[in-house]
Amino acid sequence: MEEKILENYIKAGRISGQIKAEVLQTIKPGMKILELAEFIEKRTLDLGGKPAFPVNIGINDITAHYTPKADDATVIKAGDLIKIDHGVHVDGWVADMAYTYCTDKNEMIKAVEHALNEGIKAIRPGVKISEVSRAINDAVTSAGFGVVVNLTGHGLGQYVIHGPPTIPNVKNESADVLKEGDVIALEPFVCEKNGYVKESEPYEIYSFMQPKPVRLPEARVILDTAGNEYMGMPFCKRWLVKKGISPFKISFALRQLETNEALKSYPVLKERSGMKVAQAEHTIVVAEKPSVITRAPE
Ligand code: CO
Numbered sequence: 001m002e003e004k005i006l007e008n009y010i011k012a013g014r015i016s017g018q019i020k021a022e023v024l025q026t027i028k029p030g031m032k033i034l035e036l037a038e039f040i041e042k043r044t045l046d047l048g049g050k051p052a053f054p055v056n057i058g059i060n061d062i063t064a065h066y067t068p069k070a071d072d073a074t075v076i077k078a079g080d081l082i083k084i085d086h087g088v089h090v091d092g093w094v095a096d097m098a099y100t101y102c103t104d105k106n107e108m109i110k111a112v113e114h115a116l117n118e119g120i121k122a123i124r125p126g127v128k129i130s131e132v133s134r135a136i137n138d139a140v141t142s143a144g145f146g147v148v149v150n151l152t153g154h155g156l157g158q159y160v161i162h163g164p165p166t167i168p169n170v171k172n173e174s175a176d177v178l179k180e181g182d183v184i185a186l187e188p189f190v191c192e193k194n195g196y197v198k199e200s201e202p203y204e205i206y207s208f209m210q211p212k213p214v215r216l217p218e219a220r221v222i223l224d225t226a227g228n229e230y231m232g233m234p235f236c237k238r239w240l241v242k243k244g245i246s247p248f249k250i251s252f253a254l255r256q257l258e259t260n261e262a263l264k265s266y267p268v269l270k271e272r273s274g275m276k277v278a279q280a281e282h283t284i285v286v287a288e289k290p291s292v293i294t295r296a297p298e
Contacts, residue, residue, distance in 0.1 A: 001181045005093060005158075006285070009183060012088040012095035013283060013293025015049040019086065020099060021296050027101050029078045033057045034068040036076075036084075037238075044088050052087030052094045052161055054205055054236035059083075060276045063148060063189060063197045064269040067204050070241040078103040083279040092158035092231065096185040097294035098281035108278040111143035112190040115169075116280040119153075119188065123290040125180040132178070133168045136188050140169070146194035148277060151269075153186040156283060159231050170194075178286045187281040195277070197269035205266040206254055207234040212262035218245055219253035223262055234266060 019040055027036060040055045054067035059080050068074065076082055085098035100109045115136045122135035132153075140147050153167030165176050169188045178184065208226035225243070226235060240250045257263040271277050285291040 001285070008090040008093040009095060009283070009285065009293050012049055012090040012093055013097075013295075015044060015047040015090075016086050016088045016095050016097045016294050017296035018047065019043045020084075020097065023084065024101065027076065027082070029076050029103060031076050032068075032072065033059070033074045033076060033082075034072040037068045040084070040086055044086075049088040049090055052089040052096065053234040054239065056085035056098075057082065058085070058277070058279070061271040061274045062268060063271055063277045063279070064151065065205055065266040066268045067236045068238060069202070069204060070238040070247060081106065081108070081276050081278055083277065085279065085281065087161055089159070089233070094156045094159075094161055095283045095294050096156060096161060096187075096281060097283060098187065098279045100278040100280065106278065107143070108145055108190045108192075108276070111140055111145050112188050112278045112280040114143065115139035115188045115190065116186055116282060119186040120282065120284060120290060120292060123178060123284055123286055124288060125178065125286055127178050129165055129167055129174045129176045129178065130172050132186070133170065133172050133174070136169050136186065137171050140188065140190055145190045145192060148189035148191060148195050148197055148271065150196050151187070151189050153184060153188075153281075156183045156185060159233055161233060180287055182286040183283065184286065185281055185283050187279065190278045191271060191275040193275075195271045195273065195275045198272040199267040200270045201268060203254075203265045203267050204236045204238070205234050206236070206258070206263045207266070208232045209261055209264050212257075212260045214257065214260070214262065216253055216256060218249045219257055221245070222250070222253050223257060226263060
């Protein structure tokens, strides 16, 4: 990997590690998740990064793709499992990390963090992806829990938040191997027993797919912003409201752009039987001594 690219990854990772430390000092019951999201995204910019996607804040069975609405009134309650999935990029090079907060000691959080560490320990150039998956899954099952079967770890790249390879959290026969210099995110999700996510409301997050002719002026602005400012990476209605477009016009334009296949949406993913979910994630550069770029500096 070029020196400059690695520097950008490391900078992005440091920013997310530092913000995690700040979040854990400030998060508490009674806080609005909107306030938390705005804090995380503002600090990302303050520290010289950009959000790689709207920060995801998933409570309990809400597992992924929930970012607060512009007027979101949701408040953190004692006992909630609060998953924070935060992506930072520097010149497009993405550090993706997630962690789970709860006021109470929670065994699932302990299990998911342990499973992530076991997965990281299995990483080396030439290792089969199936071996990394097995390390994660064995750690989860020996703690007496299950994983969300249909969510996986993934590769990262410049302006790419979900690239190859796919790294399942369940045992598999994949013969694919990790190579020196690959940048990957390991991302286990733990619940009481094996679970599955399904698509659900609301739709807050979108990303650019392809240019299309559009007549509605707001749709043209949104499509242009999606391609040129967000560079094809996910964005949300809340960010467009801040640009001064009315929420009603945003919803109307986004529906039209999605129908035209100019944009795609990321519906919220919930555990289908309502089980609570804990998550942990780090971004790692594959090497003889793997570098976990999103780990907070000691
Ligand atoms: Co990820």
